[in-house]
Amino acid sequence: MSTYAVISDLSFLLVEPSETQRKIITKALEDAGIKQIEYASNIEETISTLSNFPPDLVISSMYLPDGSANELIDRIRSNQATEEQCFMLISSESNRNYLEHLKQSGVLAILPKPFNQKDLKRAIHATLDLIVEEEIDLEMFDPKSLRVLVTDDSLMARKHVSKTLNTMGIEDIEFAENGREAIERLNESEFDLIVTDYNMPEMDGRELTEAVRQNPEIAHIPILMVSSNSEDSQLSNITQEGVDAVCGKPFEPNTVRQLLAQILN
Numbered sequence: 001m002s003t004y005a006v007i008s009d010l011s012f013l014l015v016e017p018s019e020t021q022r023k024i025i026t027k028a029l030e031d032a033g034i035k036q037i038e039y040a041s042n043i044e045e046t047i048s049t050l051s052n053f054p055p056d057l058v059i060s061s062m063y064l065p066d067g068s069a070n071e072l073i074d075r076i077r078s079n080q081a082t083e084e085q086c087f088m089l090i091s092s093e094s095n096r097n098y099l100e101h102l103k104q105s106g107v108l109a110i111l112p113k114p115f116n117q118k119d120l121k122r123a124i125h126a127t128l129d130l131i132v133e134e135e136i137d138l139e140m141f142d143p144k145s146l147r148v149l150v151t152d153d154s155l156m157a158r159k160h161v162s163k164t165l166n167t168m169g170i171e172d173i174e175f176a177e178n179g180r181e182a183i184e185r186l187n188e189s190e191f192d193l194i195v196t197d198y199n200m201p202e203m204d205g206r207e208l209t210e211a212v213r214q215n216p217e218i219a220h221i222p223i224l225m226v227s228s229n230s231e232d233s234q235l236s237n238i239t240q241e242g243v244d245a246v247c248g249k250p251f252e253p254n255t256v257r258q259l260l261a262q263i264l265n
Helices: 001-007 019-031 041-050 067-078 096-104 117-131 156-168 179-188 205-213 253-264
Strands: 010-017 035-040 057-060 087-091 109-112 146-153 172-176 193-197 223-228 245-248
Touching: 001 117, 010 019, 010 041, 019 035, 019 117, 035 041, 041 057, 041 067, 057 067, 057 096, 067 087, 067 096, 096 109, 109 117, 117 253, 146 156, 146 179, 156 193, 156 253, 172 179, 172 193, 179 193, 179 205, 193 205, 193 253, 205 223, 223 253, 245 253
Parallel strands: 010 035, 010 057, 057 087, 087 109, 146 172, 146 193, 193 223, 223 245
Antiparallel strands: none
């Protein structure tokens, strides 16, 4: 099946109270090859639709009549039936404090208003990457036997990272909530890869990296650092401190696939 055929089979739920914005986004989705689009205007309508006809992707505005996208994502992630729902934000909101919660919740993309068609297509392909499983091609490892330690203080982020890795055929995944807990896991078991958040309590990603690189027994393990502030000057220097690659949140499957192929091969 061609990629275009798969894209045309995707179903989207657009959560947008503005009729004008709804028309603009619908036109862009149709131009990208999306044919199945349902609509909701608020949180309650969205939750009702998800319980009856869950789509492949929810696209939401930030501000809705009965709350915000932050409240909507919490409702979705707190329900076992919908916790893995793919979610994307389209909003003119640029305040990092308002967007941080969504980034930590495992959204596929955050697009500005107005957005360009290239960014929209990238988000659509990210949805496709999570739906269509394709084993990652690694020279040195069998993905099914690759042992990964995911370290993040957010349960939602850990689940999203795990799901993304699962689509690549990586199944042997353990978790830690902070760097200190990760060190305990590393001392107990052998791992082939560490995927860690940057900002964490107890011991952050930078401190975890330092601890790993200073221990001869585990210093060889590749480290993929994930952060919602991947453009910060702090992170621009972190690759010099022992991190093999830095990936931003949202955690895009195709980007992760390329980075893992790069650091594991």
